[in-house]
Each structure stands twice: as C-alpha cells, then as structure tokens.
Amino acid sequence: MTKNEILCILCNALYTLTSGMSAVFMNVFLYTYTGSLIVMVIYTCIHIALMPICFTIAGKIALKMHYGITLSIGLVFLVIQLLFVLYYNELFAIYHYYVYIVAIFFGIGEGFYYLSLNTLHQLVTTPHSRSLFIGVGGVLNNIASVVAPLLATFIIDVSMDDMSGYINIFKIVVVVFIFMSVLALLINVKGNPTNFSVIKSISFQNDQQWKYILMSNFLFGFRDSLVLALSGLLVYNATNGSGSLYGKLLACFAFLTILSYMFVSKTMVRTNRMKYYTLGAIFLSTSTIVLVVFPNIYGAIYYGVVNAIASAFYSSPFNLIAMNALNDYDKQENIVGRVIAREIYLTISRCLGMLFIVFCNKMFSEMIYLYVSVITLSLSPIALAAYSNRYHKKRDAMKSVNQL
Numbered sequence: 001m002t003k004n005e006i007l008c009i010l011c012n013a014l015y016t017l018t019s020g021m022s023a024v025f026m027n028v029f030l031y032t033y034t035g036s037l038i039v040m041v042i043y044t045c046i047h048i049a050l051m052p053i054c055f056t057i058a059g060k061i062a063l064k065m066h067y068g069i070t071l072s073i074g075l076v077f078l079v080i081q082l083l084f085v086l087y088y089n090e091l092f093a094i095y096h097y098y099v100y101i102v103a104i105f106f107g108i109g110e111g112f113y114y115l116s117l118n119t120l121h122q123l124v125t126t127p128h129s130r131s132l133f134i135g136v137g138g139v140l141n142n143i144a145s146v147v148a149p150l151l152a153t154f155i156i157d158v159s160m161d162d163m164s165g166y167i168n169i170f171k172i173v174v175v176v177f178i179f180m181s182v183l184a185l186l187i188n189v190k191g192n193p194t195n196f197s198v199i200k201s202i203s204f205q206n207d208q209q210w211k212y213i214l215m216s217n218f219l220f221g222f223r224d225s226l227v228l229a230l231s232g233l234l235v236y237n238a239t240n241g242s243g244s245l246y247g248k249l250l251a252c253f254a255f256l257t258i259l260s261y262m263f264v265s266k267t268m269v270r271t272n273r274m275k276y277y278t279l280g281a282i283f284l285s286t287s288t289i290v291l292v293v294f295p296n297i298y299g300a301i302y303y304g305v306v307n308a309i310a311s312a313f314y315s316s317p318f319n320l321i322a323m324n325a326l327n328d329y330d331k332q333e334n335i336v337g338r339v340i341a342r343e344i345y346l347t348i349s350r351c352l353g354m355l356f357i358v359f360c361n362k363m364f365s366e367m368i369y370l371y372v373s374v375i376t377l378s379l380s381p382i383a384l385a386a387y388s389n390r391y392h393k394k395r396d397a398m399k400s401v402n403q404l
Contacts, residue, residue, distance in 0.1 A: 004124040004189055005125060005129060007183060007184075008121065008137075009133065009136055011180055015113070015117075017151075018173045020149060020254075021148045021151060021172070021173055022169055022170055026170075027040060028166070029089075029170075030102070031236070033093040037370075038357075042103075044225075044228050044354060045355065047104075048347055049107065050103075050107025052111070054111025054112055054115070055114070055115040055343055056340055058070045058073070058112045059336045059337075059340065062116070062190075063195065066190045067119055067120050067187065067189050068186065068189065069185065071116035071187065073112045074108075074110065074111070074113030074114075075109065075113060075178075077105050078105070078110070078113070079174055079177045080109075082173060082177070084101065084102060086170055089167065115339075115340075120187065121133075145257070148251075150251045153247030153248055155172070156169075195334070196336045198337050198341060200337065201338045210338075212388075213322055213325050215345075216318065216322070218348065218349045219349065220380075221349030222349050222377050223285070223288070223377055223378060223381050225349070225356075226353065226374060228354075235300045235304065238291075238299060249304055257308040257309075260313070264312040268316060268317070274388065276316070276317055277388060278389065280313025280315070280317075282381075283306050283310035283313075284306070284378075285378045285382050287302065287307040287310065287378075288303065288378040291303035291374075321388075322342065353377050356376070357369075357377075
C-alpha cells in the first residue's frame with residue numbers, strides 16, 4: 001500500500017477508537033449535568049444540521065487545497081469541542097445553552113472530517129489496491145469498535161467516580177486528536193479540480209434513479225434520529241446510570257455487529273439483497289420499540305442485540321445500492337455535490353425526527369411522549385424497505401420489457 005493509503009487507514013482506525021471512547025460518553029456526560037432528554041435532542045439536532053453545511057464548505061476549500069488540510073481542520077474543531085467541555089463542565093448544569101455551543105464545534109469538526117475522509121478513500125486507492133485497503137481498514141476499525149468501550153470502561157473503573165472517568169477519557173482523546181491533526185497534514189492529495197453544484201445535485205428532476213437515492217436517504221434518517229439522540233441514553237438509563245456496565249454492554253453489542261457484518265458480507269448477493277433489506281428493517285423497528293416499552297435492562301439487551309445483528313442486514317444493501325448509483329455519475333462530474341446532497345436529505349429527516357420528539361414532548365405528558373415519538377419513528381425502516389422493494393420490482397420489470 002502507498003503512504004497515503006496507510007495514513008488514511010491509520011487516521012480512520014484512530015478516529016474509530018477515540019470517537020468510540022468519547023462520542024457516546026459525551027452524550028452521557030452532558031445528560032448527567034442537564035438531566036434533560038429534550039436538551040440532548042436539540043444538541044444532536046444542531047450537531048447534525050451543521051454537517052452538510054460544513055461538507056460544502058470543506059469541499060470548496062479542498063478545491064484549492066489538499067484534503068489532508070481539511071481533515072486536519074475538522075480534528076482541530078473536535079479538539080476545541082473537548083477542551084470546551086473540560087473547561088466548563090460543571091457550568092452545563094446551570095447554563096444549558098453551553099451544550100449547544102459544544103454541538104456547534106462538534107458539527108463543524110465532523111463535517112470537515114467526514115467529507116475529507118470519505119473523499120480520500122476514493123482518491124488514494126486504485127482499482128487494484130481498493131480491496132486490500134477496505135479489508136485492512138475494516139479489520140482495524142472493527143477491532144477499534146470493540147476495544148473503545150472496553151478501554152473507556154477500564155478508565156471509568158479506575159477513576160474515582162463515573163464523572164471523573166468521563167473527564168479522563170476526554171483528556172486522552174484530546175491528545176490523540178492533536179496527534180491525528182498533525183498526521184493528517186502528511187496526506188497530500190488533491191481531488192477533482194472541477195467545481196460542483198450542491199443545488200443541482202439536490203434536485204432529481206426526471207432522473208428516477210437519483211430520486212430513489214435521495215428519497216431513500218430521507219426515509220433512512222428518521223430512525224437514525226432515535227439512534228443519535230435517544231437510544232443510547234435510554235440504554236444508559238436502563239443500566240441505572242452505571243457508566244461501567246454501559247460500556248461493557250456497548251462492547252458486547254459492537255462484537256455482535258462485527259459478526260453480523262461478516263456474515264452479511266459473505267452471504268449477501270443480488271438475488272437475496274432485498275430479502276436482507278426487508279428482514280433487517282423489520283427487526284430494527286422492533287428494537288427501539290421494545291427499548292421504550294420495556295425501559296429496563298432486558299429491554300436494553302434486546303435493543304442492543306437485535307440492533308447489532310439487524311443493522312448489517314439493513315445498512316449493507318442501503319449503502320451498496322447508493323454506492324453503485326454514485327458510480328454511474330462518477331465519470332461525468334465531480335460527485336462531491338451528490339455526496340453532499342445525500343447528506344442534506346439525510347440531515348433533513350434526522351432533524352425532522354428530532355423535532356418530532358420535541359413536538360411530542362410539548363403535546364403529550366412526560367409518560368406518553370416517548371412512546372408516541374419512538375414508536376412512530378421506529379416504523380420508518382419498514383417504510384423504506386417497502387419503498388425500495390417497490391422501486392426495484394418496477395425497475396426490473398422495465399428492464400425485462402426493454403430486453404424483449
């Protein structure tokens with residue numbers, strides 16, 4: 001592998017490890033101070049809403065600079081986010097709006113980071129090296145996904161209390177992020193110098209394939225809003241606020257996710273792809289419904305196990321279909337605009353999902369709003385699977401007619 005490929009794999013693995021240690025516990029840390037699920041929903045909404053905006057800004061900057069610089073910029077903002085949390089941590093209980101400042105730094109950082117990394121994966125590899133690159137990167141990322149919660153749990157266990165443990169985790173992650181920001185500058189890769197238009201890409205007009213991709217991303221985001229904003233905190237509550245037990249559960253769930261993705265990668269073919277899609281959608285829907293109906297350790301375990309196994313069945317066909325579609329446009333244009341367009345549709349539905357939770361909180365009592373919002377949003381994977389099955393059956397039927 002080339003130097004750039006090795007650097008990209010190393011950065012991605014380190015980020016998977018450190019974000020696995022900090023991102024989930026960041027939500028728990030802030031929730032412990034604020035005590036409000038709604039504040040955390042708004043926090044997540046701000047973070048997610050900023051990402052496509054920063055995708056566009058990072059993409060435009062990368063036209064004149066290389067992607068290593070924009071990757072480093074993203075990591076610097078993530079360092080600022082963590083330093084802000086470490087410095088003002090006790091004030092979050094008094095000034096809830098501090099949480100939203102954290103969300104702004106988080107959104108900017110991840111927007112720059114993911115646009116740069118996703119584009120670099122395409123640019124640094126060749127058709128001959130891509131298989132090895134994906135294989136090595138996948139192994140390291142999966143190992144990091146399991147190690148991260150276990151390492152975080154160990155740090156919490158050896159600290160005076162859970163809150164001290166969270167702070168120690170953030171300090172370690174800051175050091176690693178600073179190292180990664182320097183490492184990223186060594187990746188000297190420029191992308192397609194051709195300008196791109198996000199405005200044109202978010203419009204599908206008469207392109208039925210692109211309409212399907214964008215609408216699929218839109219439907220995908222509604223259930224995503226639960227995972228991003230609530231499910232982790234509901235699992236945490238189910239453990240009676242034990243950071244150590246929470247971390248151990250996350251490690252077990254991550255291990256099951258690896259096994260599931262390995263199984264799907266070896267068995268999924270074109271003929272069974274939509275069956276996997278549908279099966280994964282149904283079980284994913286039940287996972288969050290059970291979690292909110294049974295808010296105890298048994299509901300948390302059911303959610304974690306089913307979500308871990310079903311995610312691969314649901315996400316793998318979704319991502320494969322989208323990647324194949326983007327490949328159709330790759331030779332004609334700079335596809336960064338289409339990558340950002342997908343993120344915009346995903347972000348809109350994620351934010352609408354989170355706003356729906358806030359709306360339900362205002363309209364219904366404390367005891368009811370979670371049931372209404374979670375159950376409603378949990379049904380979106382089934383809606384997406386139904387829409388996808390209908391589209392593919394119609395497309396395959398048209399191909400058969402054309403061949404006649």
